[in-house]
Amino acid sequence: MMIAFLGPAGTFTETAAKNAFADLSPETFQPMASIPAVLEAVAQGHVSAGVVPMENSIQGTVHVTIDGLLSHPRLEIVEEVLLRIEQHLMVTEQTRTDQVTEVWSHPQALAQCRAFILDRGLCEVQFDSTAAAAAELAKQQRTDVAVIGPKSAATEHGLSVVQSDIADVSENWTRFAVVRINRTEAALPGVAPTEKNATHEASRFAQQDKKTMLVVIPYGNFPGVLASILNVFATLGLNLCWIESRPTRLRLGTYQFFVEIQTGTENDSLQTAISVLEAYGHGTRVLGSYERSVVSS
Ligand SMILES: O=C(O)C(=O)C[C@]1(C(=O)O)C=C[C@@H](O)C=C1
Numbered sequence: 001m002m003i004a005f006l007g008p009a010g011t012f013t014e015t016a017a018k019n020a021f022a023d024l025s026p027e028t029f030q031p032m033a034s035i036p037a038v039l040e041a042v043a044q045g046h047v048s049a050g051v052v053p054m055e056n057s058i059q060g061t062v063h064v065t066i067d068g069l070l071s072h073p074r075l076e077i078v079e080e081v082l083l084r085i086e087q088h089l090m091v092t093e094q095t096r097t098d099q100v101t102e103v104w105s106h107p108q109a110l111a112q113c114r115a116f117i118l119d120r121g122l123c124e125v126q127f128d129s130t131a132a133a134a135a136e137l138a139k140q141q142r143t144d145v146a147v148i149g150p151k152s153a154a155t156e157h158g159l160s161v162v163q164s165d166i167a168d169v170s171e172n173w174t175r176f177a178v179v180r181i182n183r184t185e186a187a188l189p190g191v192a193p194t195e196k197n198a199t200h201e202a203s204r205f206a207q208q209d210k211k212t213m214l215v216v217i218p219y220g221n222f223p224g225v226l227a228s229i230l231n232v233f234a235t236l237g238l239n240l241c242w243i244e245s246r247p248t249r250l251r252l253g254t255y256q257f258f259v260e261i262q263t264g265t266e267n268d269s270l271q272t273a274i275s276v277l278e279a280y281g282h283g284t285r286v287l288g289s290y291e292r293s294v295v296s297s
Helices: 010-019 036-042 063-070 109-112 114-119 130-140 152-159 225-233 270-277
Strands: 001-004 029-032 049-056 075-084 088-091 102-105 123-126 145-149 161-166 173-181 207-217 241-245 255-261 283-293
Touching: 001 010, 001 036, 010 049, 010 063, 029 063, 036 049, 036 063, 036 075, 036 173, 049 063, 049 075, 049 109, 063 145, 063 241, 088 130, 088 152, 102 130, 109 114, 109 123, 109 145, 123 207, 130 145, 130 152, 130 161, 130 225, 145 255, 152 255, 161 255, 173 283, 225 255, 225 270, 270 283
Parallel strands: 001 029, 001 049, 075 283, 102 123, 102 145
Antiparallel strands: 049 173, 075 173, 088 145, 088 161, 207 255, 207 283, 241 255
16 A cells, blocks of 8 residues: 655655654655646556645645645545645755755745745745755755755755744645545545544544535536625535635636535535536535634644
8 A cells, every 4th residue: 555645755645644654664655746646656556556736725625736636536635634834944964054045845835925035036946846846956065045945855965944934824724635535435544534633633623523525516607607606605504614616627717616515425514515506507516524623823
């Protein structure tokens, strides 16, 4: 059994994956070069599950993840994992920070530290992950470049942390999705995420209720179409915790909606909502149903 994650070693996603599967040995975890590569490895059955970032509290949705889920009809989300994100500035041993003119990282990490970057007039270069940027800097040994990312990326790639807590907002959280092939399609052996134990990071969150992620592809583009969809949930007393619109990619100005509902798929009201939406002619797809994790105060 293998668990794919956005690599290389040292990413935030690696930490999230190891929190979700706390009982598995280190060699179980397989770094992949990009988020689409993680999803592809799961969809092809090359690994039992994958872990990908989904949403950040400062920067919002990781679009490459949710778009990727749409293009893999066999995948579903089986767990969400919350991780506190601490961004650090790291350089090679021989770098003086006043020499730095460029900063490298994943686009989400760069965006989370935008005020810090603008303040110093640094040029941004995007990488597939924070640790990919760290690995490249370690290889090139440039003294005009710094990387933004987790302390684990510095440790893994031999860089020195010169500044910590550099995100625009210090209360910075990312939620990750554990994805696997739809349970009804695959009988994969023993890949259920481990129970959270008292010692690991995720134990800081109380598990409450369930959530279901649904994609609604509206039938037509008429005045009030979104309102009519939302009204179905409101009428049935279903609480929405997240909504995101993404282009259908068919025609400019047409959208599909990701809706996260605070209940499980076994809830009759949710089943009714899906039936009503379909009766109206809207397309629906359940992207997963999982326990809701909440940030503890
Ligand atoms: O690059 C990493 O270290 C990642 O795990 C990716 C990622 C993301 O895509 O959001 C994960 C958490 C942080 O929000 C920043 C980057």
